[in-house]
Amino acid sequence: MSRSYVLHAKTDVVVMQDGSGVVLFSGFSGRCAFLQNQSFKVEDPFKKPTDTAVLLENKIQSFEIKSILSLNDVDTLKVEKWLLNNDFISILSH
């Protein structure tokens, strides 16, 4: 089942230009989350995630963890749960 999320109002995201992952910053807690793109390879240093523009320009858009980080279903659930519990994101829809 696909789940979509919105970033919290005080969460900022940067997508690494080399495609290595995503970093989230919570203005509530001052904490960062470093999320690695599982499909990132050193041989493809400039592979860009497709959702870059969405993330940077419009926080209301859904935050598709699985596709950005190339995760399998089990790991996607783990990451989503961690981000939810630590107030980086909220569930948008089920």
Place this chain on the structure above:
Amino acid sequence: MLINIGAYCFRVSTDRKDIVPVIESLYGDSINTSDVADFSVKILSTSILRRFLKPQVSFFCDQHSPFKPLPAAQAYPLLEWGMNWCIATHDHTRLLVHAAVLVKNGQAIIFPAVPGSGKSTLTAYHALSGWSLYSDEMAVIDLKTGLVEPIYRPVCLKNNSIYLVKKWFPDSLFTPTWKDTQKGDVAHLKVLKWNEHRSLSPAKIIAVVFPKYVKDQELTVYQLNQLQGFETLSKNVFNYTTLGKTGFFAVDRLIRHAKLFEIEYGSLQDVNEFLAEDVLM
């Protein structure tokens, strides 16, 4: 006395006459009476009883003493550590990274490192071999421009590196060695004169290199991806949490525009060649 270190000015006073010549040897050419002080610091003897029985000194920033007293023989290292503390805990207008900074041809390389990684030895060697020393301890980075500013401080050498650097550069100016401090034996090395320091300009950071000294190890270079660089660098920023979102985006900008490396090395000559051939543009 007022000590000008470039980005900051310290008003220093002490009742320990033995450290005044040391202060004058390191900062004598930057001492002046006209600048406004950013920090007012003191090194003072503790109680009267302690002046006779195992004498101790305390560091004060204004009326606040952030550290426990130390043996009086460590008064000068305590002043240097106190000055670091003042900057790291009070300046929230810049990004402050626990790192050495070396510059050549206007290109800055910062070396964030944990204690024991050989950062200060590496810094001293390069600063006395044609590189400009911008800092041994703290990269002071302008949040608007992203440029790193030079600060006028000595290199703090510890333990065996004191012996090594004295052997390599016997004509350089060293302070006495203070034994058995919390960091082991400590001595300070003056690299630049004030007029040489004043000729330095803020520089663009072209690379972040995380060094690690491993005895007899051949130079091994790992290129870090941006995520690794972001995570490792942010852990070395003194005021990352305080700056919040501003610090987050400052680190992001830095890692986007810099080459990122981790190196293990046993020879400083190898590091010098690597920096000159593979890092500088």
